[in-house]
Amino acid sequence: MAKYICELCGYESEEQGECPTCEIALEEVSEGEEEEKKCKHGLSKDDCEICSEI
Ligand SMILES: [Zn+2]
Numbered sequence: 353m354a355k356y357i358c359e360l361c362g363y364e365s366e367e368q369g370e371c372p373t374c375e376i377a378l379e380e381v382s383e384g385e386e387e388e389k390k391c392k393h394g395l396s397k398d399d400c401e402i403c404s405e406i
């Protein structure tokens with residue numbers, strides 16, 4: 353099931369629409385994409401020192 357987030361403030365909604373704070377369109381994020389952001393060490397790939405050394 354998709355969810356929608358505001359790129360600016362991180363507001364999350366299950367329905368498509370606008371962020372009530374920033375008044376911009378929410379970006380759709382699939383749950384699969386969210387898992388891909390994490391490496392096998394359980395960290396964000398950008399933050400993981402082990403992955404970035406390879
Ligand atoms: Zn926002």
Ligand SMILES: [Zn+2]
Pocket residue numbers: 391392393394395400401402403
């Ligand atoms: Zn890693």
